Amino acid sequence: MDGTSLPARFARLRGIPLHCPRDQTPLLEGDETLRCPRCGAGFPVLGGIPVLIHDGASVFAISDYLGGASYEGAAYGRQADRAGGLRRAYRQLARRLGDAPSSIRHPDATAALAYVRTLHAAPRVLVIGSGGLRLGEAGDIVVQTDVAFAPDVDAIADAHDLPFPSGSFDLVVAVAVLEHVADPQRCVAEMTRVLAPKGHVFAVTPFLQPVHMGAYDFTRFTPIGHRRLFRGFDEVAAGVAMGAGSMVAWSLRGLFQSVSSARWWQVVASGLGLLLTPPFRMLDRWLAHAADASGGCWFFGRKRDGDPVTDRELVATYRHTFRLGPTALPPPEI
Ligand SMILES: [Zn+2]
Numbered sequence: 001m002d003g004t005s006l007p008a009r010f011a012r013l014r015g016i017p018l019h020c021p022r023d024q025t026p027l028l029e030g031d032e033t034l035r036c037p038r039c040g041a042g043f044p045v046l047g048g049i050p051v052l053i054h055d056g057a058s059v060f061a062i063s064d065y066l067g068g069a070s071y072e073g074a075a076y077g078r079q080a081d082r083a084g085g086l087r088r089a090y091r092q093l094a095r096r097l098g099d100a101p102s103s104i105r106h107p108d109a110t111a112a113l114a115y116v117r118t119l120h121a122a123p124r125v126l127v128i129g130s131g132g133l134r135l136g137e138a139g140d141i142v143v144q145t146d147v148a149f150a151p152d153v154d155a156i157a158d159a160h161d162l163p164f165p166s167g168s169f170d171l172v173v174a175v176a177v178l179e180h181v182a183d184p185q186r187c188v189a190e191m192t193r194v195l196a197p198k199g200h201v202f203a204v205t206p207f208l209q210p211v212h213m214g215a216y217d218f219t220r221f222t223p224i225g226h227r228r229l230f231r232g233f234d235e236v237a238a239g240v241a242m243g244a245g246s247m248v249a250w251s252l253r254g255l256f257q258s259v260s261s262a263r264w265w266q267v268v269a270s271g272l273g274l275l276l277t278p279p280f281r282m283l284d285r286w287l288a289h290a291a292d293a294s295g296g297c298w299f300f301g302r303k304r305d306g307d308p309v310t311d312r313e314l315v316a317t318y319r320h321t322f323r324l325g326p327t328a329l330p331p332p333e334i
Contacts (some may be wrong), residue, residue, distance in 0.1 A: 004153040006117065006266040010050065010154070010155070011049075011078075013016060013154060013155070014058055014124075014141040014142075014143065015141070015223065016124065016141070016143050016168050016169075017164070017165055017168075018034065018050060018080060018155070018163050018164070019163050019164060019165055020038065020039060020041060020043075020163065021034035021053065021057070021157065021161035021162065021163040021166070022036065022039050022041055022057075022161065023036065023038050023039050023055050023159070024165070024166075025039070026044065026165075027163075030042070032044060032045055032051075033045065034050055036280055037287075040051070041055070041188075043062070044062065044065070044066065046065060046066070046149075049147075049149065049153060049154070049155060049156060050153075050155050050156065050163075051065045051146075051156040052155055052156060052157045053065075053156060053157070053158055054065075054158060054160070054161040057158075057160060057161060058160065058161070059182060059216075060156040060158060065149070065156060071202070072076045075311070088232030096120055100116050104240065104241065104242060104243050104284045104285065105326075105327050106239050106240070106241060106298055106327060107237065107239075107298070107300065107326075107327050107328060107329045108175075108204075108327065109127070109135050109173045109202055110135065111167075111174055111327060111328055111329050112171060112173060112200065112202035112300055112329065113125060113135060113140075113171060113173075113333050114328070114329070115171055115186070115236075115300070115331075115332060116171045116200050117202070117274035118331065119170070119333055120170050120333055122141055123140075123141065123171055124141045124143075124168060124169045124170050124171075124196075125140065125141060125142040125143065125169060125170065125171045125172075125173065126142075126143050126145065126162075126164065126168070126169040126171070126172045126173070126191075126194060127142060127143070127144045127145065127147055127164075127173045128145055128146075128152055128172065128173065128174045128177050128187075128191070129145075129147075129159075129174060129176065129177035129180070129306040130144035130145065130146050130150065130152060130161050131146060131148075131150050131152075131153075132150040132151045132152055133152065134152040135173060137314040143155065143164075143169075144179035145157040145159075145162075154262060159174070159181055159184050159187040159190060160181065160182070160183060160187055160190065161190065162190045162191070162193070162194050163218070164194045166193050166194060167193075167194070167195070167196045167197070167199075168194050169194050169196065169229075170195070170196055170199050170200065171195075171199065171200045171201070171202065171230045172191045172194065172195055172199070172200075172201050172202075172206065173202045173203075174187075174191065174202070174204075175202070175203070175204045176199070176201045176204060176205070176206070177203070177205075178203060178205045178219070178221070178229070179205055179206050179209075179217055179218065179219050179220060179221075180213060180216050180218065181218065181219075182218055184218075184219055184221075184229060184253075185229065188229050188230060188232070189200075189232075192232050192233075192303060193259060195303050196303075197303060197305070198302055198303055198305075199283075199302070199303045200236070200300065200301065200302050201230060201233055201299070201300070201301055201303070202296065202299070202300045203226075203230070203299050204219055204231075204241050204296060204297070204298040205220075205221050205226055205241075205297060205298075205299075206221075206241075206242075206296040207220055207221060207222055207223065207226075207294055207295060207296050207297055208220070208247045208250075208294065208295050208296075209242065209246075209247070209250060209295045209296055210250050210251075210253075210254055210273060215307075217329060218292065220268075221297065222292075222297075223238070223240070223291050223294070223297045223322075224314065224315065224317070224318055225294075226238075226297045226299055227299065227309075227314060227317060228309075228311070229316055230299050230300075230301050231308040231310075231314060232271055232303065232304055232308045233299075233301030233302060233303055233304055234301055234302045234304055234307075234309075235299065235300075235301050235317075236296065236300045236301055236302055236329065236330075236332075237330060238298060238299045238300065238301075238322070239297065239298055239302045239322040239323070240291050240294035240296070240297055240298075240322050241294070241295065241296035241297055242284065242285070242294060242295025242296045243285075243290075243293075243294055243295065244283075244284070244290055244293040244294065244295075245280040245281055245283030245284040246277075246280065246281050246284055246295040247293060247294070247295050248280045248283075249273070249276055249281060250273075250277075250295070251279040252273055252276055252280075253269065253270065253271075253272075253273025253274070253276070253277075254273075255257065255273050256268075256269030256273050257269040257270065257273070290320075290321065291319060291320060291321055291322050292320065300329060
């Protein structure tokens with residue numbers, strides 16, 4: 001130790017201590033490495049970002065990151081595009097079409113933060129799978145983690161073994177994350193552990209959306225399956241995230257791509273599918289009531305004091321449709 005406390009060195013962690021992801025022991029600071037005094041594991045700090053991966057348990061290895069804190073360094077889905085010229089222009093257009101927002105409007109992570117702000121003067125927030133998006137404003141206690149380097153990532157961490165003490169946060173956000181983890185139950189257990197009593201969780205997870213990010217796409221959840229994942233929480237609000245229109249756009253793309261595996265056809269099919277994506281997504285506005293055919297679902301809940309919701313109670317909450325409402329969350333009953 002050089003006398004500098006860990007949170008002081010990692011200013012963006014805003015006082016949240018770092019623990020060993022293997023055994024939850026507070027980490028000690030070395031020159032370029034954080035070290036666990038209990039198990040002896042070392043965790044590199046690259047470009048100021050600690051890599052806090054449980055090397056023996058994660059699908060990611062610490063050596064994956066040693067190329068440095070560049071966005072190309074991580075073997076994951078969000079690498080920078082190194083292509084040039086026409087190909088780059090096409091990929092940028094494709095990305096824009098593919099990212100065309102669903103016309104379903106629903107509360108997002110910012111709405112969840114606004115809700116939690118009404119309960120805490122300075123809520124402590126953990127974002128899992130933040131990518132390059134920062135939640136909140138400067139001065140907020142928002143710790144952003146991902147398994148890949150990105151501009152606003154504060155620490156590299158795997159949701160199966162979160163490197164934070166129990167009860168450290170008032171809100172945990174996981175948008176488009178739980179389909180990408182090998183064991184979602186374990187990740188939700190970790191999210192629950194790091195939440196303070198009555199802490200809140202906000203999650204958006206795909207249901208009928210096809211595979212994306214290749215090998216790093218493990219699971220889908222029906223709306224009731226998604227609710228079950230969060231059975232240690234009381235529901236504050238929940239709904240569908242993408243409607244049947246988005247699903248049709250993805251299915252058409254899959255249909256075109258199924259015709260031939262020839263490379264040129266895959267490019268044409270992908271382009272055709274992408275061109276059809278925005279108009280079908282527009283349809284979501286009217287089609288979204290069919291929760292059973294939605295592209296995904298969102299859940300906002302409060303950590304329960306007692307036992308988890310039983311499966312019998314759970315099936316009684318089944319809804320064929322979700323009300324499509326405002327993008328704000330209902331104010332808490334204090
Ligand atoms: Zn350890």
